[in-house]
Amino acid sequence: MRTSISDTTKLRALIDAEARRAGFDAVAVTRPDAIPLAPARLAEFVAEGFHGSMDWIAETIGRRAEPSTLWPEVRSIIVLAMNYGPDRDPRDVLDKHDRGAISVYAQNRDYHDVMKGRLKEIAGKIVARAGGDVKVFVDTAPVMEKPLAEAAGLGWQGKHTNLVSREHGSWLFLGTIFTTAELEPDKAEIDHCGSCRACLDICPTDAFPTPYRLDARRCISYLTIENKGPIPREFREAIGNRVYGCDDCLAVCPWNKFASVAAEAKLAAREDLREPRLSELLLLDDATFRSFFSGSPIKRIGRDRFIRNALIAAGNSGDASLTPVARGLIDDGSPLVRGAAVWALSRLMPRRDFAEFAASALQAEGDATVREEWLSALPVPAKDH
Structure with missing residues (x-):
């Protein structure tokens, strides 16, 4: 024109x-x-x-x-x-x-x-x-x-x-x-x-x-x-x-x-x-996630990816008070969330407590990627001499 x-x-x-x-x-x-x-x-x-x-x-x-x-x-x-x-x-x-x-x-x-x-x-x-x-x-x-x-x-x-x-x-x-x-x-x-x-x-x-x-x-x-x-x-x-x-x-x-x-x-x-607060973000289920981030670009990545991110942040926080909510996410329906929860708990829990918890949780976990997270996070056993 x-x-x-x-x-x-x-x-x-x-x-x-x-x-x-x-x-x-x-x-x-x-x-x-x-x-x-x-x-x-x-x-x-x-x-x-x-x-x-x-x-x-x-x-x-x-x-x-x-x-x-x-x-x-x-x-x-x-x-x-x-x-x-x-x-x-x-x-x-x-x-x-x-x-x-x-x-x-x-x-x-x-x-x-x-x-x-x-x-x-x-x-x-x-x-x-x-x-x-x-x-x-x-x-x-x-x-x-x-x-x-x-x-x-x-x-x-x-x-x-x-x-x-x-x-x-x-x-x-x-x-x-x-x-x-x-x-x-x-x-x-x-x-x-x-x-x-x-x-x-x-x-x-x-x-x-x-x-x-x-x-x-x-x-x-x-x-x-x-x-x-x-x-x-x-x-x-x-x-x-x-x-x-x-x-x-x-x-x-x-x-x-x-x-x-x-x-x-x-x-x-x-x-x-x-x-x-991480303690509040970690409690978001799908419905509350969608409501809380209504109109925000964050909503597009979905609840599971966001909770994955929040769990990584929790694991880096050094805040043991986040342990209970992270433990609650070990039974989450999303393998992505469960895997991130494993990593967070490995950083928040005392090593012995984490190892004991892992022993039972591993038996119940059917997803290969999550099981690999557990095995990777477990302390390496000391070698016999």
Whole structure:
């Protein structure tokens, strides 16, 4: 859809005004062919196996790397950002071992729900003014939002692979509007990380093999959210009390000193999700889990995965008062939960008590993965000389 320079200028002014009205903190425009290096980088990421069990990345690699493959009619891509900067350092809770640490982005309503309706409103205004067609995406389709945001000038992908903004630090939600309208693209942002490696050095699990490359299989966000199985033993202690995601690499970024606190109440943290007690989280059955996390992205991983995470946190807490509730989960219907309960109890109970408990529990356990957890956690018998 070709428009005159005057019409294009007016359309861009409309987009900027509507974005501000809808609560977005930044908006910029790029072309669908503006990320030529993305296909090779994505292919390397998948070839290395860094995507872990996120098979949809490999399955959609062609469409993900080339926006015009996803929608051939697209002529311009509008990238919008919403600041969700926290009002305190999210790492403070990591020293409170009786509490669970939940990633800042998940402490209130699912940002997909918050943003998508607003993007659709803006898209509707674009069509009403300029005609043509539009498509709206919020992390729900094979769209590489971060490279597109960098190409549009909203920020740059830092060494932790997340978008960094000079105005908002690492705290930005991203959404895109694909349009058939011809819009003047904005200038791409350049990398301002310099020699800083704070985000790399703080990672508890060494998930960055090199700057600008993430091995998701080692990332706590992946391990506690995307990973459907038991959390590998090598990472359990490093997870600490993180029960959903990890903010360390985002929170340590020096550019956050310029970031403001999210202004919208819809993005402000729920008080009961700031520092929830592990003793209460471990008691959630499926119905109470769904109710407690209604409207939250946490609800999507399901109760069993979440309780698995909370049990790992309990095992790291050193808090023996959590032993009774962990023992109660040994009979849980989910092998995933039972296996995590074994590990937690092996850390919370005296060794002799745990060994005696294991002797009876092993006989009743029919799942091979849970039995393996028991056998792995039992003290190694002393050899006779």
